[in-house]
Each structure stands twice: as structure tokens, then as C-alpha cells.
Amino acid sequence: MNLNRRTLLLAGGGLSAAAVLAACGNNNPLSSESPTGTAPSGSPSGSAPASDVTLTQWYHEYGEAGVKEAVERYAAEYTGAKVEVKWTPGEYAKILAAQLLTDDVPDVFEVEQGGSLDMIRSGQLEPLNDIIDPVKDQFNPAVIKRFTFEDKIYGVPQTIDMQLLYYRPSLLEAKNIAVPTTFEELVAAANAVKTSDIGGFFAGNDGGVGVLGTILLWASGHEQLNEERTEAAFLTDDFYNALVAYRDFSKSGGVLQAASAEWYDPGAFVNGEAAFQWGGLWSLPAIKEAHGDDVGVIAFPAIGAKGRPVVPFGAFGACVAAKGKNVQAAKDFVKWLWIDQEDKQVDFSNAYGTHVPAKVALVPKADKLADGAGADAAKYVAENGFTNDIMWSGALGDAFNAAVSNVIKNDADPEAEFAGFAEKAKTELAKLKG
Amino acid sequence: MLKRLRGRQGRNLWFLAFVAPFFLGLAAFVYVPIAWSAYLSFFDARNTVTPTKFVGLGNYAYLLQDKLFLNSLLVFAIFAIFIVPLTYVCSLGLALLLNNLKYGQAFFRSVFFIPTAVSYVIAAIIWRFVFFNGARFGMINSFIRSAGGDPVNWLGGGNNLYWVALVSVRLWLQVGFYMILFIAGLNQIPRETYEAAALDGASGWRLLRWITLPQLRAASVAVLMLLFINAFQAFDEFFNMLSSIGQYPPYGRPPLVHLYLIAFGGGQQDLGVGGAGTIILTAIIVVFGLGQNWVLGRNERRGAR
Numbered sequence A: 001m002n003l004n005r006r007t008l009l010l011a012g013g014g015l016s017a018a019a020v021l022a023a024c025g026n027n028n029p030l031s032s033e034s035p036t037g038t039a040p041s042g043s044p045s046g047s048a049p050a051s052d053v054t055l056t057q058w059y060h061e062y063g064e065a066g067v068k069e070a071v072e073r074y075a076a077e078y079t080g081a082k083v084e085v086k087w088t089p090g091e092y093a094k095i096l097a098a099q100l101l102t103d104d105v106p107d108v109f110e111v112e113q114g115g116s117l118d119m120i121r122s123g124q125l126e127p128l129n130d131i132i133d134p135v136k137d138q139f140n141p142a143v144i145k146r147f148t149f150e151d152k153i154y155g156v157p158q159t160i161d162m163q164l165l166y167y168r169p170s171l172l173e174a175k176n177i178a179v180p181t182t183f184e185e186l187v188a189a190a191n192a193v194k195t196s197d198i199g200g201f202f203a204g205n206d207g208g209v210g211v212l213g214t215i216l217l218w219a220s221g222h223e224q225l226n227e228e229r230t231e232a233a234f235l236t237d238d239f240y241n242a243l244v245a246y247r248d249f250s251k252s253g254g255v256l257q258a259a260s261a262e263w264y265d266p267g268a269f270v271n272g273e274a275a276f277q278w279g280g281l282w283s284l285p286a287i288k289e290a291h292g293d294d295v296g297v298i299a300f301p302a303i304g305a306k307g308r309p310v311v312p313f314g315a316f317g318a319c320v321a322a323k324g325k326n327v328q329a330a331k332d333f334v335k336w337l338w339i340d341q342e343d344k345q346v347d348f349s350n351a352y353g354t355h356v357p358a359k360v361a362l363v364p365k366a367d368k369l370a371d372g373a374g375a376d377a378a379k380y381v382a383e384n385g386f387t388n389d390i391m392w393s394g395a396l397g398d399a400f401n402a403a404v405s406n407v408i409k410n411d412a413d414p415e416a417e418f419a420g421f422a423e424k425a426k427t428e429l430a431k432l433k434g
Numbered sequence B: 001m002l003k004r005l006r007g008r009q010g011r012n013l014w015f016l017a018f019v020a021p022f023f024l025g026l027a028a029f030v031y032v033p034i035a036w037s038a039y040l041s042f043f044d045a046r047n048t049v050t051p052t053k054f055v056g057l058g059n060y061a062y063l064l065q066d067k068l069f070l071n072s073l074l075v076f077a078i079f080a081i082f083i084v085p086l087t088y089v090c091s092l093g094l095a096l097l098l099n100n101l102k103y104g105q106a107f108f109r110s111v112f113f114i115p116t117a118v119s120y121v122i123a124a125i126i127w128r129f130v131f132f133n134g135a136r137f138g139m140i141n142s143f144i145r146s147a148g149g150d151p152v153n154w155l156g157g158g159n160n161l162y163w164v165a166l167v168s169v170r171l172w173l174q175v176g177f178y179m180i181l182f183i184a185g186l187n188q189i190p191r192e193t194y195e196a197a198a199l200d201g202a203s204g205w206r207l208l209r210w211i212t213l214p215q216l217r218a219a220s221v222a223v224l225m226l227l228f229i230n231a232f233q234a235f236d237e238f239f240n241m242l243s244s245i246g247q248y249p250p251y252g253r254p255p256l257v258h259l260y261l262i263a264f265g266g267g268q269q270d271l272g273v274g275g276a277g278t279i280i281l282t283a284i285i286v287v288f289g290l291g292q293n294w295v296l297g298r299n300e301r302r303g304a305r
Helices: A005-009 A067-077 A092-100 A117-121 A129-138 A141-147 A169-174 A183-193 A209-219 A237-251 A281-291 A327-340 A342-350 A360-365 A372-384 A394-410 A421-433 B002-006 B008-040 B058-064 B067-099 B105-117 B120-131 B139-146 B162-187 B191-199 B204-215 B217-232 B236-242 B255-264 B271-304
Strands: A054-060 A082-088 A108-112 A155-167 A199-202 A274-280 A296-298 A311-320
Touching: A054 A067, A054 A092, A054 A327, A067 A082, A067 A342, A082 A092, A092 A108, A108 A155, A108 A327, A129 A327, A141 A155, A141 A311, A155 A169, A155 A281, A155 A327, A155 A342, A155 A372, A169 A183, A183 A199, A183 A237, A183 A274, A209 A237, A209 A311, A209 A394, A237 A394, A274 A281, A281 A372, A296 A372, A311 A327, A311 A372, A327 A342, A342 A360, A360 A372, A394 A421, A394 B067, A394 B255, B002 B008, B008 B271, B058 B067, B058 B271, B067 B105, B067 B162, B067 B217, B067 B255, B105 B162, B120 B139, B120 B162, B120 B236, B162 B217, B162 B236, B191 B204, B204 B217, B217 B271, B236 B255, B255 B271
Parallel strands: A054 A082, A054 A108, A199 A274
Antiparallel strands: A108 A311, A155 A274, A155 A296, A155 A311
16 A cells, blocks of 8 residues: 555554665665755755755655656755755655664655654654744644644644545435535435435445544544543543444445445546545545536534534645754755745645645635635635544554444444443553653 | 585585575574564564563563454454365365366466466455445446345445455465465376276275375375465455555454554554564464474374374
8 A cells, every 4th residue: 555645644543554674875766766956055054064965855656747846846946955855656654664763864754744653752853843833823723733742843734635525516406405514414415315326425345434433533522532642532422322323324325335446536426426425635636527516525514412524634744854964954944845935835735636735824825725625625624624643543543443343334332342442542542651 | 624514525615605695695584583573572662673661571461462463363263264175175176177187287277377476466456346346336246236136245344245255366366376286296196006096996086085185195284284374474365455545444354464553553663562463473373383293293103003
């Protein structure tokens, strides 16, 4: 499974696996064939004169055409140092994790959600508060909240991706149904519009269990962990009722259990296999191409009395290696590209697929978000954005997903199924706190 | 002394010259990592291969109390119960059929062997999206619908039908390889043995029961051992057939998949728990291997008497 923008949006227990081996330095076969850079002019406040400083910057392989050329162009325009861009196809997270364990670390690199707990704990990431604190109010607050750990920020958000619920307005209009604003309305709408040829609601070939687990948690009005991150904060009747509500929805026939593609692929919605499909903002161009203006997006609707609408988001952050040879020069470059160069930030988010700029003020400048579904998506991520807590570990996500699956798929009693979770969470969180 | 060490005509030196590079490679890429995994398993080794926080058997206790890990061992047992005898019988059956063919033996041998060259990942993807696609237009579902039935959600859980896909893809991928092993074994059986048995009036099933199968004992032992170990190491087809991006369901989860998720899930690198899991699984394979050797050795000794 390649790491790409989509993998930022895992609904619990994601896979950003470690690697054992990775190619190193300039011999890395995965690196860009043509290192970019210009003769520096002007001296940054780095640890060496600018003319002597060469920075290595790593990106994962973006799926959209033109991104590689764009980031190389950005690097070439920087005059404070020579920046060599390494484009990394394949398992970026594994390759990066392995490389960070060596002495030959990249100076600047992108990491999901601005850095993992393991990276922070082991001192691999340089805190960037000195460059981001003065401007952090300009960024999407939900993203900044996620990027902040123990008052430190280790990555500057580059762009935001998100999941959301696509629907076909014409199908609702044909049945005289309003756009759903609550989960009950979604259930009613999906069941009303489904036919023998078109399913009601689709969220993956597992019936939506995998991707919707934590979304149901948030939509029921709760958080994964308490403020102190010492225990689970969602083990309530609201959440249990949300699981049962989705199970009932699934059994009602309103949920399409299988389609030609997965939820993260626009294929099923493009083929007209479902009236509603849970998907990613990355699919919007393909969906618009297929259905034109007959496309609407909403957040996952609120469930229950305490519920609220939800869109999960993800953002890669530009990070600096703490043990890099030119830490200050690397920070200067990150500040220049991801804080100062707003035209490049808009270009990065808007010119190669559809993404939301990380700075709130730049959203109106992204023409793909100017109106229609794109504008709605940008609004939702600002108002209803959620993402996994930094301490929601693989083990917690795994246990959570297993319990959710057993409730929805095997009719298990939710309270009984989650009976051991509170203790497991306490133990795991204590272990993570060290 | 030096002469003795070098051996006659420097044979020992030649032996070292040829063996040393392979041994060094084996040490660097197999033995050192195994030893390092064992070392890491006693530490809290998150995102580091040089940990400092000793936790003793904590990682082992953590895994052995993990319901999902224990369940993964059960999944392996179910998989092995299906795949080991099924592959054994099918590959032996094909070998016997081909061995008796007068014409076209090489052609059919190639036909059955070709799937062995197919990547497990590619095969799993074909099985997932073509044959066992749960949509109404999936290949098998199309047949079911044309016969008047409802489409089946093969891989989505809530039933145990995912086993059909998992077992059939593994069977298709490996049956040709084991068939070749059995054909090699069959070719080792002297023709005279069959002729002698035929003179005594034996034929058909009795020949198979009293001549062929006993003569294939060594091949059978090797095949069963390989089948068991391969089943234990199942990962590719499970992962590529059942996982979604960042998600893997709680069912159909063999040990290696679970370890992968536990050690590397959620953007973490828990190498201590991963190492402990590796040692536990290695221990199980070693115990099984020794046990099988002991049982088969005992049978051999009885036969000798």
C-alpha cells in the first residue's frame, strides 16, 4: 500500500509502517534524478554560510501530475540555500522512518499530521514554534490543534485533505427529499432513493465499518481521549446508540455492502452505483467530470442528541530533522516555503487536484473551492474537522475497529464489546506517556 | 599444521572461498536480524533499534494477553486445517494423473505450474476485484444472479465466506509447485517395484496404498512441512484481499498480519512488541518442526522394526 494523501485520513489504526532498510543519501535510487537548486544568494541565519549549505528535502509520491515539477520549482526559487528535492515513490513512511534512524537524515521532510508520537518522543523532529507561533492563528485551527503536542509544534501544515459525503441532488429531488442534516434523515433518504440498480449509501466493501468507526464516535458528540490523554472519552450510551443506529441502517438495506471500487475511489459513485458515497475530496475532480453540477457534499451528519456533523481531515506537515547538519537553514527554508510564499501554497493546494490550503485566508484564493461542492468542503473542514488524536495508537485503533466490526457485523452488544476497552486504553496511554 | 588446515590440494581453502560469502550474507541478513529482534523484544523499543528501557518479558505478556493476537493464532489454525490437506491431496492427485499421461505431460505440467510464478499480491487483487467482488456484477456473483440467486458479499465479513476466497487463491498459487515435488518423488520409484506388485496381482488403489504412498514418504514429509510453514507465514493474500487503506478487519487475521498492524499501525514503530511477536511465532514453528520430526522419526523406527 503506497502512502499518499489518502492515508492521512485513516479512521483509526492506520498503517504507517516502519522499514528495516532504505537507500541512503545521493545513492538513493528513489531520489529525484535531477536535484534542483540554485546558487544561493543572501545568507540565511543557518549554521553555515548560505553558499555552502545544501539542504535535502523529501516528499512522498503525490498521485497528481505536476506536483513533482512544482515542488522542484519551489526549491529552485529559494535563494537561501541549495535545496535538493528527493521524490520518494513507494512506501514513503517506511523509507523515511528507516532513514531517520541513521545519521544521514533528510534536512526537511513531510510527515503525516506534522509528526508521529514516536518521532517526537525519540527527538527526531525539531520544534518549529519559533517560526510558526507568530503566525499560527493564520492556519486552520483544527489542524494546528492536531499539530500541537505538549505546547510544541513540529511541522508546518502544507495543505489539507478531507473525507466527506457525496450525493446526487437530482436523485433526491426526484423523490422530493431534502438534503439530510441528521443521521436519521440520511437513513430515510438512502432508503428512499435506492433502487435495484442504485444503492442508497456506500462507504466501502466492508459495509463502511472500517472507515466510519471513529466518525461514528465523533458524530455522536464525543472525543477519542480525555483532555489529559489518560483514558478513553467516548464509552457512553451516545456512542453505543450510534453504533446500533448504523447497524440498523446497514440491515435496513440502505447501505450498499459492496461495489465495483472502494470508498476512497470515485469509481462506484461515478458509475452511479450509489446515491450517497463516503469518499475523499481528492475524488471531486473525477466525480464532477462524471456528473457535472449534479454533485453535492455534506459532512457525516450528527447522531443523537449530543451529535454534531463530522469530516475527518489530514494534513502533511513540513518537518525539520533535529539532528540535521543545517537545522537553522532548514527551518529558514520551511518558513520561506510554507509560511511566507502564499502564492506557492495556493498553487500546491489548487493546481494539482483539489485540496484545501492550510491557511484560512488562502481558501478563497483556491478557485476550485470558490463555489459548489468545493466551497462546501472547505467550510466543513473549518467548522467540523476532526482527526485522530496523536496518542490514538495502532493498538488502540485496532482494538476499537475490532469492537466496532463485531457490533455492526456480528450483532454484538456494544457495551459488552467495549467492556475491556477502557482498561486497555488506560494501560496503552500510560505506556505511551512513558 | 597449516597444511592440515588447508586440506588436501587446498580443499578446505576452496570450501571457505565458496561458502564464506554466502555464510556472511546469511549472517548479516538472517541471523543478526533474528538476534537483534530477540534483543529488542526485551525492551521498550519505540522508533529505535538501540533501546535503553528494559522491560523484561513485558512485551511477551502484552502480546499473550492480546485477544486479537491469540485470535490470529486461531485464524492460522483454521487456515492450516483447510489449506494443508487440500493442497496435499490436490497436488498429489495432479502428480499421479500427469505421471500416468502418455501424451502432453510436459504441456500440462507447465499449465499447472504457471500460477506458481504469479505474484501473491497480483493474484489476491484479481481474486478480490474480479472473482470475489461482492458487487452484483462480480464474476461469481454474476453467475449466482443468472441462476436466480442474490449477490454474495464474499469479503465484507458478517459471514465466513472470505475463507473460500483465501483458500482458493492460495490453492491455485501453490498446488503446481507441490505437484512438481511429487512428480519428482514419483520418478524416483523404480518401475520394477510396480512390475513386481503387478505380478502379485496388485493394481489401482492397492498399488497406490502399498507402493506409491510409502515410497513417497520423504516427499510427503517435506511437502507437509513446507505447507505448514507457508501457511504460518501467510500475509500477502490476506492483506491484499481484506485490507482497505489503513484498515484491516478483525476477522481473517493471521499472525503476521496482526503483528504488522500492532508493530507498525497508527504511524508508530513498536519494534519491541514486533520483536516479541517474531520470537513467539518462530518458537511455535520450531516446536512444530521438532514435533513433526519426532513423530515421523518414531514411525520410521517402527517401520524399520
